[in-house]
Amino acid sequence: MKILLVQHLCFLNGIGGTEKICSTLANIFNEHGHEVEIATNENVVGMPVFPLSEGIKVTNIFDPAVEQKKEFPIYNYRGKNPFLWLKFKAKKKYHKWYNWRLKYTLGGEAKLYQYNLRKRSIAWNKYIDQLKPDLIVTMSISSLLEITFGNSLPMPIINSVNGRPDYDYSNIWGGRKPYMVDLLTHSYRYLDGIQILFDSYRRFLPSDFSGECRVIANPIELGDCTKLAEHSSTKERYKIIHVGRLDTACKQQHLAIELFNKLAKKYTQWDLEFWGTGADFNRLNEQILDLDLSDRIFLRGFTEDPIGKMKDADIFIFPSQYEGFSLALGEAMGVGLPSIGFSACSGVNEMIKQNKTGFLALNKEEMLIYLEKLIQDSSLRQQMGIKAHLSMKDYNLDQMVKGWMKLIDTVITKKGI
Structure with missing residues (x-):
């Protein structure tokens, strides 16, 4: 079976827990005889930090030709030079006008966000269509949204949750606009399965999710x-x-x-x-x-x-x-x-x-x-x-392997593959 893991950002050069678990999952799938590829979409040059087994392919689908309409940054000049103050004042006004015009032309801030997201999702769809994986594992709901927005993917998708589920789609800690929350929440409809870290986390899944849910803890390295x-x-x-x-x-x-x-x-x-x-x-x-x-x-x-x-x-x-x-x-x-x-x-x-x-x-x-x-x-x-x-002995690699293999078998069986 060909398995694609998607972590659309931060995998290259990333040293966090999600990157480590992504690499661990890739190695597990590879050791069980599956063909494994990890895909990201980052405008960076870099390599995976955590070790990967031989034969695991890492693909960065980033293409500068994929159009992304970006707003200009708005900032204030804090120096004391009056000529530079005038220059930056004029630049700030132009940037504000440009940003307003951009959002007005596309129908608002939410439409601008969706426009850029759709351009990226088309690139993902093209890549996935060429790869033809049998199963996709996304490393976050944001990654799920990236590959499913406006797309109809035929293969089953499982999401690996490396936090409390509502942190992935809500605005508890700020930073997400209502339209982002709506898109992330609705993307759960595309999931055939989900892995959560603790049983208590089930209550934080949105009603949009109706797939298979399994509690699979991350492995902890124990000292002698x-x-x-x-x-x-x-x-x-x-x-x-x-x-x-x-x-x-x-x-x-x-x-x-x-x-x-x-x-x-x-x-x-x-x-x-x-x-x-x-x-x-x-x-x-x-x-x-x-x-x-x-x-x-x-x-x-x-x-x-x-x-x-x-x-x-x-x-x-x-x-x-x-x-x-x-x-x-x-x-x-x-x-x-x-x-x-x-x-x-x-x-x-x-x-x-x-x-x-x-x-x-x-x-x-x-x-x-x-x-x-x-x-x-x-x-x-x-x-x-x-x-x-x-x-910490219950949090071991063997339990993680058994949990994931069982989740995959259940999802594949239900999908009729």
């Missing part, structure tokens, strides 16, 4: 029981660690810095360490410099060995506002780190068991209390770390 994070021995320095994209809107690393600052003078042997890259590096670095803690808080950047970094740490702090299924959190728990997150954070509140494998805080004040509690008690860190490690 004899090589977990060490909590029983005395150290010169202790580490609170965070691994993830530097994104304060979602990951809220600034809160971890704020909390550590309140404890730093009292616990002088402890440091805070961040591993990851992202758009908010400068903001976080400025926060660290303002607090004069650059010798205690470190932005380490990207690592190819997050497991090794976690094993060398003592506490995992994860103050995210929202998650789907955090691989970083799962890996931290897997190597025996007690973890702290927010009780209102989806995914996190499914993985951390309160007072057993870590702590779920109601707010940052409570998170500070839990953090200090773990700093003070190495035996508590040890007990919680072992329980955290054991709790």
Whole structure:
């Protein structure tokens, strides 16, 4: 069987959880004898970051000839040169007029969005028609919309959900206009199957979905029981660690810095360490410099060995506002780190068991209390770390493989292929 995985953006050079799961799925399908291709549509030069088995093809269908009508950016000149101010003022007025004219000509902002989307979906349809896959797996509802808008694809489609389902199509966190929400929601009608991460996530699927739904968790890499994070021995320095994209809107690393600052003078042997890259590096670095803690808080950047970094740490702090299924959190728990997150954070509140494998805080004040509690008690860190490690054993690759093979067989059978 020929299987096409579609992640229309961010697959090339991408280091996130979705990219990792996309590569993992491709390898699973390949190992089960299927012909596998991954497709994206990105105006970038790059390669997949996570390893792929030999024979898996990656195709970037991006074509600069595909028309995309774009609005001009609007920005204000902030310099003091009066001539440049006049120049940019005139440019700003022209850009506003151009943008208005563009949307007016096409029938409004929503029509402009659909115009560009349709041009891309035609390109997808042409590519898919030539490839003729037996099954398509989309890595997000946005990718599903890209390939189905205005198209009639005959093959079954399964969507892999790497977050809470409503994050894919709603406007909970802002940024999506009502017409985008409508299009994303209605695209569920094209799905024959969907994979979700937790059973509780079923209630977040829209009524437009009527296909097969299966709970298939992501696999967590577990450390050897004899090589977990060490909590029983005395150290010169202790580490609170965070691994993830530097994104304060979602990951809220600034809160971890704020909390550590309140404890730093009292616990002088402890440091805070961040591993990851992202758009908010400068903001976080400025926060660290303002607090004069650059010798205690470190932005380490990207690592190819997050497991090794976690094993060398003592506490995992994860103050995210929202998650789907955090691989970083799962890996931290897997190597025996007690973890702290927010009780209102989806995914996190499914993985951390309160007072057993870590702590779920109601707010940052409570998170500070839990953090200090773990700093003070190495035996508590040890007990919680072992329980955290054991709790991650259900999240293994074998279970993921069985779940996906069963979902595919069910969908293919129902489709009559």
